[in-house]
Amino acid sequence: MAVQEHPGGLMITEARKLYTGEPVWTAYRQPRVPAEELGQPLSTDIVIIGAGISGAMIAEALSGHGLDVAIVDRRKPLTGSTAASTALIQYEIDIPLTQLTEMIGIERAAAAWRRSRVAVESIAAKIRTNKIDCAFERKDSLYLAGDLLDRNGLEAEASAREAIGLATALVDGKTLRQDYGMKCDAALLNQNNLTCNPVQLTAGFLKAAIERGAKLYSPVTVESLTETANRIEFTTSDGVRISARHAIYASGYEMPEGVHPKKHDIASTWALATAPVKGFDIPLFWQSSDPYVYGRASEDGRLIFGGEDEDFADEGKRDAVMEEKQKALERKLSKLFPDERFETTHFWGASFGGSETGLPSIGKVPGKKNVYCAMAYGGNGITFSRIAADLIAASILGRPDPEAALFEFE
């Protein structure tokens, strides 16, 4: 990974239109999080850039340890990518264990899978202990056969998972149709994943941090970072100076300039939600295909369904195909659930990030002493935000995590 020098200072973040359309979460209670204006210079221990789910979890993990924590965001709270998330919170990484093993070896692949498992439990525990009201539900999950892994491929995947202590069950097509109304040859069934409302989840973490003394400033756009011997100095776009001992970029898909790990790319994705159907419930699911589709039920019986990803990041191009993508998703939905008739009520397109291995990049920015970055991307973005919060907090609090090397910048 190369860190490039920039004449105006390092690590200015990209500006993106993160999503277009109406994410389904606009249909529910909109939580309010108190944010302050930043009119005066600020000196703090920790500044977190970004108040999405990554910044919120990091702030919650670091506040209450005798450190001054400030979170800044250029947007209104809760309006970044997290507001567009479909929030399937699962430990199964986008890249199957069998394929990840080929890429990075069994030891690292197994450690990444197990760490994701722990992270999902940790999210559930944090929701409970912080009493976060976010439509949280425990869910089974189905990994559907597709053009990447067929039934035989799923069997091999099941054996590989069992060998590292993550047993899963193979379900046949007849059972899928009978139990879930889904038309597919086979799937792997898992337990103990989660769903929730990601906007309410993020608000809960931010509020927990604020209750322990953290401050949230918005709108504040951080620009031109310089690192001196012991401090990091920023200027905001309004010319206000921020000085901190540690800086953490949790800026989502608006990556800081100069910190572009080659294996991370921004793409485009689309999702829809249907009108609620009383009593409708299914496990969360995603398909072993490229591009893949995925979905879940909401607490009130909507089906939230996404996919149709494209490699391009250009928002103009993304928005130009909204209608076409909605139709394509609706066609795929009818094919997967042939006995159901759904009515689309919400549809949105968004920027989305991923990496070759499906793993995030989390840790100190190479060449910097006290600047961290959490590129917690992909279909497991929220699970990875938890891992980012735990790893970065551990490093700053002086108790490094033995698995930090798994996710650090190369």
Ligand SMILES: Cc1cc2nc3c(=O)[nH]c(=O)nc-3n(C[C@H](O)[C@H](O)[C@H](O)COP(=O)(O)OP(=O)(O)OC[C@H]3O[C@@H](n4cnc5c(N)ncnc54)[C@H](O)[C@@H]3O)c2cc1C
């Ligand atoms: C359509 C869609 C579906 C998804 N589905 C799932 C899913 O089912 N499960 C899952 O786990 N993940 C999913 N993800 C991924 C997950 O939602 C993301 O990984 C996660 O929301 C990213 O959170 P974040 O806090 O890193 O980024 P964000 O929520 O975007 O927050 C970053 C914040 O940083 C701020 N910022 C950037 N630059 C600056 C600056 N210079 N100064 C001040 N502020 C700045 C931005 O304004 C923004 O608010 C999905 C994503 C999308 C788009």
